[in-house]
Amino acid sequence: MKKIEHQFSMLVREIRKEYVGNGPREITTRFVGSWAISEMKGNLTNVEKFMISSREGKRMVHKARTELVKKIYKNPEILAKFEELVGAKILRIFSDISIEEDIAMTIFVFDKPLDSKTT
Template identity: 80%
Template sequence: MTKNTEHQFSMLVRELRKEYVGNGPKEITTRFIDSWAISEMKGNLTNIEKFMMNSEEGKRMVNEARTEFVKKIYQSSDVLAKFEELVQAKIVRVFSDINIEEDIAMTIFVFDKPLKLRSK
C-alpha cells in the first residue's frame, strides 16, 4: 500500500458519509498505523444541524443522531467489504466519535493485520 491507498481510503469514507448522511466532510485525513486506519474529518455538519445547535436540546439531538447513525453505517457488511477489499485485511472493529462544537469527527478502523505501506 502507498500513501495513495490512504487517500483512496479517505475518499471511500467521504463517499459513504455523503451517501448515508447527505454530505461528506469538507476535509479528511487518513493515516495507517500498524493495524489501524485513523480517519479525521472536519466540516461534517449540515446547515440544518448547525442551526439546531443553537439550543442545548438541539446539540444533544445532533450529537446522538450523528453518533448512532454513523455506528449503524459501519455495521453493514457491504460497507465493511469495501474497506477490506481496498486494504486486503479484515475489519475487527470500528470506533467513531464526533465533537459537534468543533465539527471534527474521528473514525478508527481496526484490522486483523498490520496495514503495511509498501512502495509500488
C-alpha cells in the first residue's frame, strides 16, 4: 500500500508542477478508508512569498491557489489518472492551503476503501 500512496503523491506533484508552475517541496499521502489525504509542504513560489507580506496579498494568493486547484481537479483526464492508479472513482475533492504555514491539504474521496489495497 505504501507503494501506491507514494505513486499517488508523485502524481499529485506532477500535476501541481504542470498546472501551478511548481510542485510542493514535500508531499505525503495516506489512504484512510475511501479517502486519499495528501499533505503538501513548500508550495508557494518566490513571488507568492513576497506577496503574502500584506493582508491583501495573503487573501489574493489563497484565493488564486484554491480556485486554481479546484479548476485543475475538474479536468476529467486528470481525475482518470488518479482513478486508474487506485482502481476507484472519485466522488469529491476538498482542498485548502494555509498561506502562513505554506501547507496545503487535498482530500480525495473515492467510491470504495483504498486502505485494503496490497502491493
